[in-house]
Amino acid sequence: MIDYHIHTYHSIDAEGTIKDYCDRAVRLDLDEICITNHCELDPSRDDSWIRFDGKKHPMTRLGLKRLENEIIEAKEVYKKSGLTVKFGLEVGYYDGIESQLEEITHDIDFDFILGSIHCLNHVCIDSSREHALYFSNHTVPGLLGNYFIAIEKLIKSKFFDAIGHIDVYKKYGLEFYGDQIQNPSQEALQKVFKLMSEYDIALEINTAGLRHINEFYPSPTIMKCAREQGLERITIGSDCHKVADLGKGIMEATHYAKSFGFETVYGFDKRKPIEIRI
Numbered sequence: 001m002i003d004y005h006i007h008t009y010h011s012i013d014a015e016g017t018i019k020d021y022c023d024r025a026v027r028l029d030l031d032e033i034c035i036t037n038h039c040e041l042d043p044s045r046d047d048s049w050i051r052f053d054g055k056k057h058p059m060t061r062l063g064l065k066r067l068e069n070e071i072i073e074a075k076e077v078y079k080k081s082g083l084t085v086k087f088g089l090e091v092g093y094y095d096g097i098e099s100q101l102e103e104i105t106h107d108i109d110f111d112f113i114l115g116s117i118h119c120l121n122h123v124c125i126d127s128s129r130e131h132a133l134y135f136s137n138h139t140v141p142g143l144l145g146n147y148f149i150a151i152e153k154l155i156k157s158k159f160f161d162a163i164g165h166i167d168v169y170k171k172y173g174l175e176f177y178g179d180q181i182q183n184p185s186q187e188a189l190q191k192v193f194k195l196m197s198e199y200d201i202a203l204e205i206n207t208a209g210l211r212h213i214n215e216f217y218p219s220p221t222i223m224k225c226a227r228e229q230g231l232e233r234i235t236i237g238s239d240c241h242k243v244a245d246l247g248k249g250i251m252e253a254t255h256y257a258k259s260f261g262f263e264t265v266y267g268f269d270k271r272k273p274i275e276i277r278i
């Protein structure tokens with residue numbers, strides 16, 4: 001089993017060292033983990049940080065290099081225990097990030113880059129403190145319209161191997177708007193999945209939804225549409241921000257993928273997809 005969405009204490013909203021996660025992964029008998037810390041770069045926000053030795057530092061290329069070295073070290077150490085450790089990143093995409101992202105990731109050897117939409121119009125829609133700022137000024141069609149436009153741009157940027165928690169808007173949207181939030185237009189979804197196949201981007205099954213709202217990201221409706229549109233690549237991640245959540249729901253996510261007809265999930269090595277039978 002794999003867990004392809006993990007935040008160590010290097011993300012300022014997470015806790016646990018690389019060693020803590022690796023030790024736990026060995027105990028859980030996971031085959032492979034990919035550490036995907038946050039990379040938020042929006043200059044109009046205050047979340048562009050990376051943490052080392054208990055102190056937060058501005059997110060820079062040098063910081064990512066330092067993180068790369070720590071993960072390379074762990075790769076070597078845990079090989080002996082049969083655990084494969086990969087170096088990933090979760091980038092909070094927004095329109096206009098491209099040149100900064102190019103600069104900060106240049107010459108760094110990532111295995112996997114996950115693209116997620118956390119913010120719309122610079123407001124974090126999956127934050128308990130911020131979501132109402134955006135939601136109170138948007139109808140459901142307005143929110144979903146803008147969200148899926150951002151997803152299309154993320155895909156077309158060609159920076160990413162997978163899309164994280166594709167219906168994360170429901171985390172607080174379900175309580176704010178009700179069930180209406182669960183029905184993005186089929187047309188918008190079909191367009192997104194056609195593009196994802198065309199640009200070879202994987203869809204993540206993210207188990208954090210189980211812990212927040214008792215449902216995976218993506219919802220069954222979205223999984224069904226992805227399958228019908230011929231999307232092939234699936235990744236699986238717990239999106240853990242503490243060691244106790246590592247691997248949570250991964251087995252269930254595998255069954256969930258199978259229930260829609262998927263027979264493989266994907267890992268990545270130096271940005272190359274690797275098929276894993278489930």
Ligand SMILES: [Zn+2]
Binds near residue numbers: 090164
């Ligand atoms: Zn995220």
Ligand SMILES: [Zn+2]
Binds near residue numbers: 005
């Ligand atoms: Zn995450």
